[in-house]
Amino acid sequence: MVESAFATSISATTPVGLLAAERNSGGADRFTDVDDLAAALLERALNGNKIIDIAREHPDPNRRNHLSIVAVEQRERAFIDRSFTVEEQQSRGAWFLPEQTSLKCRSINLAAYVRHHPWHAISIASEDRARMRLAAGPDALAALALLIPLFDTIFAPIFIRASASPDPADAQRTMWAEVFASLDRIGINPSPALAVLDYGGGWSRLDRAGQAQARAAFLDALAAHNLVEVVTRFRAQRLQALAARTVQKAIRGTPLARQTLTKPLQLTLAAYFGGDWMAFLDYLGLPPNPNEEVTTALPTAKLFVGGASKAKAAAAEHGLDVGDAHAMLAAFLGQSDSVSPVDRRVEVLRRWWSEFDSAHARQNSQMDALWGIVEDTDYMIGYQKGPSFQLYQRLLPPGLLTDIAQYWEGTTLPRWPNAIVTEPYPHKIMAESFGSAVSIWHGIALTAWYICEGPYSRTSLEGLRTHHERDLAALAEAGTPIHPGLFDELIGAEKYLGKPQSLETHTHHLQLENGTVGIRISGGGERRDGFEILRDIITRHRRGWAGRHLDEYLKQRWTSELSRVFQEVHRTIAVKGKPPTVKQFARFAATAATHWFGGDLAGLSSAIGEKAPPSLQRVRLFSMPTHELIDAVYAALGGEPYEENLRITDFPKADGYRQRSRLATASVRYLQLMEALGRPPDQTEFGAKRYEWEWAGDLNGGWPEYKRAVEGTLNGPSLPHGA
Template sequence: MGEHPFASELATADPDQFLRLERDTGRSSRFAEIDQLVANVLVTALAGHRPISVVAGPKGSKNSDTLALNSLTRQEQALVRETYNLSTQQQRGAWYLTEQLSLKAGVLNLPANLRHHPWHAITLATDEVARVHLGAAPDALAAWSLLIPLFDDLMAPITVRATGSTKPGSEQEETWAQITAKYAAMGLALTSQSRVFAYGAGWSHLDRGGQVRARLVLLDELTRADPLQVAARFRAARIQALISATVKKSRSGTPLARTVLTKALQPVLSAYFGGDWLSYLDYVEMPPGPGEEIVTALPETKLFVGGSAKAEAVAAQQGIDVSDVEAMLAAFLGQGSSVSPVEQRVDVLRRWWSQFDVVHAHQAPGMHPLWGLIEDGPYAIKAGFGPIRQLYRWLLSPDLVEEVDRLWDGVILPRWPETIVSEPYPHRLMAETLGIAATFWHGVALTAWFVCEGPTSRTTLPGLRSYYRRHLNELEQAGTPIHLSLFDELEHAERYLGEPQPVYSHQQNANAGRTGISTGVVIGERRAGFEILKDIITRHRQGWSHRYLAEYLEHRWKSELTEVSYELNRFVAAYGRLPTYKQFARFAGTAANHWFNGDLASLYAAIGERAPATSRRIDLLPGAAHDFVDAVYAALGGLPFDEVMKNPGSPLANSCRQKAHLAAASVTYLQIAEALGRAPEIKEFGGDRHEWDWAGGHEHGWPVYQQAIEQVLMQNGAGGNLPGRPHR
């Protein structure tokens, strides 16, 4: 410990001494802006204002919530963007940061809820969980690393009391001793009025009104404290914990980051050092340990995906035939062509976008809706109104549809990455590869259609901007923003739409003298004027496409492949070895499925690495997955779904619903069979996620289900091949 005197001195200092050592050595200025930011957020919260806003993402979309810090000055916004940007911190060596995170953010708004909704404040705080993508906005990373830890400690007397405890008295006393110690470290103390929160101080004798008043008293006491001192002393305590852990492991020299940064200490490095371990070591006057450059300076990513475009240039430079260069490139890529898998798919996506644009531009009242042009989910047997099944096969050119079927018909399953299995819905995977731009432009056009043509729309024209907030943020982050005048124009155009007219489920017109009578159930409304909205959207979409489409497509593949390369290097830095094939698939599977038809070996080549193994390809799926699902449903004894669902609460409807869910999962069954080389067992299939009442339990239903799948395979000439057959 004597080798690092400054670090050792900081590790044993009390908060006042710690801050004094920082000032005396000129280190305090590096934290001045962060401390002031935290102090301002604290003042905002204790005054009864909400320091954050959480907007839920689209239903069914994972980790798509948006968390925004409210009331920041321009300088504070710039500080957050610069310091808490995910990619920037990762580039500095913050290998521990994950893309997706679930934040218990309600504690930040708890003071405001206590002021304005005192009777329900705890419930509101508990329910406010933000499931975010850290790369979408830096505010979430700032909240996770910098703000939530502070508010967790400040609000601990309230939250601990709210949850109650059945632990022995000695353990509860220890909990309150820790809370008191943390308050003391921040320069705070419970007064005679607020001490009622402590164990054995009379909390249980307060009625609900008395408890509410006690919480408000505590907030008032916190308000009277110096917020800048609270922020600085809390920071000192957190950094001191990191220093203590570092010093403890420094007996043989400066320890590596991965040996010090526990889950509890990782946010400290992100909060105060921007995720930069070397910056932290400089702060405590400790030299980097041997091998630390592996963690803090990961190799620059080099991608090998543009071979065909460079073949002629290389041939001319080296004085050899172009065909020879193309042959070498094909050998390097492990395929029969010098055109890389990424290039092939980018070309198809570009042509798909062109036809997608034409289809939307030609849409007119009286046509079928375009719901189904993009396949946004697996096929499911349902009753009622929904997307038109495989609409893309009718509206896109046959050669384009065939190329999508071919280039996106294989995937890997993370549990069994050694085998490339069949992708039941290639057009869904293609749309997923194309990403959020397609989702946005298609969704906006569909909203305009259903607002005008009815019967209902998932949002209104004024609500579009809020509904697509996450999409807009991500497109802006990608450097391909949507011009926000689109929404202003659509809102303005709404005044020129016709008056709402009812839409009937079954409309019949009868004449009674001069009076026409319409009968039926009103299920929504329609308004004339779709062409007005369509022309606005088409103009904006084509303008965006002309300016950004090429850049956006490059961003799609480059960001995913760069992320894989980064995660590979991060794994090596963290564990000192290359990942196994299965470990590699956990972070590389999505990119492999999007750009390489599930071929991990091709992905390895694209990031300049040699694959430790190759994948075999198995395909048991005969024809279209939609037809296979329908056939399995029929083989299980399923009846016409629309008819059965006219009485949705009946035992027959419940039975058919269960069979429909199992039929939809039959393509997953085939994928697992392809991966295993045999029929899966019920546990491998995940049978407990399904209902088997229709058969009297899974022990009776499972053999029937397997027999139905085998029967459909045999009817399609694939019977007897369940253990696996070569790719056709």
């Protein structure tokens, strides 16, 4: 049982009661900085100031971004940097913090949007989300643990009103009663400005302008409150939940952190105690559990990837015959020789780089673009212009093509890690394994080509450095930077290029069914002489970089990915007191296993020195190349080749083809699931609701036909429906 009267009393009192107990026990001072920070940011938000800024490292908001808290003074900045640095919190035992997280920040800047963009505030706020590494900076953790819970609670009425709930009247009344009760508990008092948002308060009778005014009035009403009291009550409410859980688990004395901390409570500990479980127990007046182990640092990864040099070194160290050392290492790796799966793939990557470099170095203005030598997209059916289909098949030697297909043809599905399944795009996975160096060197070369040969380029020579900022940072972080002189030379070389020459524009007049004429314009853009000037600059820098860094870069690629898996295993042990299950392991290890072990989780486990899960069976159901399979499914669904102008002349028909195309592309996922499950997936496992089914009437009408089309490829191409 808990022996702390303070812990027992605060878990059962009100937020006001907890704050009074803190003052009486002398424990309130420890929260002064965090309460002042939260109150100051809330006040500035209500006054119309933006609190955070999200820098998009990629146009897709689900890719990595960077979040900054911008509305802070120097003293507050020092507190954030001191209290919310992931490394500092982990040194106190907070290994429960995720390496990467999705931040849904829509409430943090909402007040600023209501003040300055009243007509579109909700839409703009919905875009405030970021996917990022928590270790990238303290602001992300401060937002996740401190600000989002507070702002989500306070601004809940605005978002609920924007969602237009379809629930019955009684359910909505109950929900709104709970919302206003939660506001009342943290000191936000009832007022006419709040009442209009309540169910039956007259919101539905307001026009758009009236609703915008009501939201602004709600902010004014909030600003009139004692905001320090609001944030301290909110903190007290969160601490009460943590204390109550601790008391509940304290059956035979103080519970262990891993027995107590749910995910929401982990964030409470991070927000108000710097992730320090011992500091929280001290706050409660409880002694630590004698079995509590606080891990202040994870062990250093030791990687076992074999190789002839290691066998020779081991033989010399232990006085063994070199042949015996090779045999022992091969037995450890579970294979016939001592060359590890990682070494095999690194050797293929080196060979691939040589061919990639050679193709770019010999390209000239009389040749086609090299967009397609790197596979970076899935196969799609449609009219959109894209990379040259499987250009690498024409440019790479047969032996290299065979090795890429062999070494990257297996993968593991994290949710179903019971089998190694088929990877439909081995060249894409090979390029992902190579990493940022491919993205940036290929991207720079393509930019030079399209600037000179047209018709358009994604960026200018002057904008190249910014366009590839993320990849440049990744290479610099790996200790293999690209010399900045490359970009200066390219900018300087632009004056030697020829004058822009307009490319031919084609205007197409289309006769529509209703008798009108539509117009489609194709071609256009411009080209310039001088591609070879840019090519030679890029080639010189690319080969200089490779000579200095390629070996170290490739080593960094596999060591960093395997080390992250090792650290995640030990982070799990630190949090839960036991190793991850196979499914938990697969969630964070599947990518590294696919890149370096053909999807073999057991091989990856051995390489990081951990107990390997049972060996996985390799299952193969794909009976044809990926693009042929997708084409066959598309045809079986009734899809036909179509041109862009069909979207003008007969949009419903073209859109039906587009829907079938998306489903045909997803057929490889369907077969992967069959391989992993040992049976066809159901609609939920496949994620059928993510796709459109109007071409078949609805999902129930289209699903059986889709199953027939995909499963028909198991023994060869499917026949069109009705054939």
